[in-house]
Amino acid sequence: MSKTTSPEESIAVRKRLKWAPALWGILILAVAQGFTFYVAFQERDFVEANQITPPEVSLGIPLAYFFGAVALLGVILFFVPLSKLKIAFRIMFALLFSWGVFIVLGLSLPVLPASLISIATSLIWLFKPRLWLHNSLMLFALVSIGSVFGFLLSPWVAMSFMLVVSIYDILSVRFGYMLWLVKKLSEFETLPAFVIPRKIPDWNLNLREVGFKKLLEDREVEREFSILGGGDIGFPLLLTVSVFFAYEFASSLILAASSLLGLVAVYWIQAVFLKGKPMAALPPITFACLVGFLIVCFV
Numbered sequence: 522m523s524k525t526t527s528p529e530e531s532i533a534v535r536k537r538l539k540w541a542p543a544l545w546g547i548l549i550l551a552v553a554q555g556f557t558f559y560v561a562f563q564e565r566d567f568v569e570a571n572q573i574t575p576p577e578v579s580l581g582i583p584l585a586y587f588f589g590a591v592a593l594l595g596v597i598l599f600f601v602p603l604s605k606l607k608i609a610f611r612i613m614f615a616l617l618f619s620w621g622v623f624i625v626l627g628l629s630l631p632v633l634p635a636s637l638i639s640i641a642t643s644l645i646w647l648f649k650p651r652l653w654l655h656n657s658l659m660l661f662a663l664v665s666i667g668s669v670f671g672f673l674l675s676p677w678v679a680m681s682f683m684l685v686v687s688i689y690d691i692l693s694v695r696f697g698y699m700l701w702l703v704k705k706l707s708e709f710e711t712l713p714a715f716v717i718p719r720k721i722p723d724w725n726l727n728l729r730e731v732g733f734k735k736l737l738e739d740r741e742v743e744r745e746f747s748i749l750g751g752g753d754i755g756f757p758l759l760l761t762v763s764v765f766f767a768y769e770f771a772s773s774l775i776l777a778a779s780s781l782l783g784l785v786a787v788y789w790i791q792a793v794f795l796k797g798k799p800m801a802a803l804p805p806i807t808f809a810c811l812v813g814f815l816i817v818c819f820v
Contacts, residue, residue, distance in 0.1 A: 542717040542747035543788035549715055550754055550784050553660050554777045556625060557758045560668040561765045561773075563628035568672070575766070580678050583670075584685060591689075595698070598705040610709040611647060619643035621662030624669065650728040656715050663755040671762025679763040680814050683756050687807040690752070694801040703748070707733035715749040753784070753802040760810055764817060772817040779813025780806055 567573075597606070622639035630638075646654050671679065693699040706712050712733045718724060723745065757780035765773035783806035791800050 541719045542749075543785075543792075545717045546715070546747075546749045546788065547781065547784055549656070549660060549717075549749065550757070550781055553664055553754055553758060554761065554780075556660070556664045557667055557762060558765075558770075558773070558777075560625055560628060560664060561671075561762050564668055564672060565766065567628060575673055578674055578678060580681050580685075583674065583678070583682050587682075587686065588689075595702065598702070603705070603708045607709045610706070610711050614711045614713075615643040615647045617662050618646055618658035621658065621665040624665035625661050650710065651724075652716060652718065652726045652728060653724045655728060656717075659713070659715055659751060660754070663751055663758060666755055667758030667762050671759040672766055674759070674763050676760070676763045676767045676814065676818075679760045680811065683760060683803070683807045683810060686752070686756065687801075687804040690801040690803040694799070699801075700799070712748075713751040715751070715754070717747045717749060719745050719747075748799075750802060753787075753806060756803065757783070757806055757810055760814070764814070768817060775813045775817055776810060779809045783807070783809030 619639045619642070622642050623635050626635040626638060642654075642658060646658055674682065690699070693702075703712065703714070710728055710733060716733070718726070757776070761773050761776045761780065764776050784802070786805045786809060787800070787802045790805060791798070
């Protein structure tokens, strides 16, 4: 005999499902920060043992690389047929994921096992890309990017970089460029973002069978998934690592806490004011990080 559900129980379930993506997004950032601190401590020991001094990198260099990559990606996606890019993009993401796992493991494991594990995980993703695996490998890739480039950039450069990219984020969402990029990339079964389901069983979805395109275009399915951009996680990690090397661990904890509060603010703004509509997430996160950064510098 099946159990009937009361209207009150149905409302409670819907409320839990509504907030599930926000809770998962906050958990993803918290876990990413934990891994980032682990890698940063290992990285600091390696840097001190080998007496490595970070180069002086001006703001113009990361900005040139970022906007150059954005422009090049847009030109390629606009002019080159998608059928000719699908395999290339999947291989590119597999290499990125493999590198990300290797950086995280390579500072604490010998090179050979770290290499074998990184190659194996990326190959599994290449042929059987489960949603949980995609999100896990995206997390490792962003932790590695934040750890490496956070060491290379000074805190002021990293903070300024986030501010400029936040302005770009607002404009790209406002004029539809970001959504156009996401839709194009979803054609390749690759997406530089976290796909967060509302229901636990959906974490085991095979992305080659379902596809990012269906998740983004099917209105009925769209309500069951949310997208958290990789940059919304990666940029705060980069700034946190930069502060970690320039100041101290306690100061970097302030930045980590600030970025978490910023992400909480994103979900709150989206739920209360935008009623679930897409928004540029990086600006609120950057503002929160700026407050934390000013506290570190002047308090």
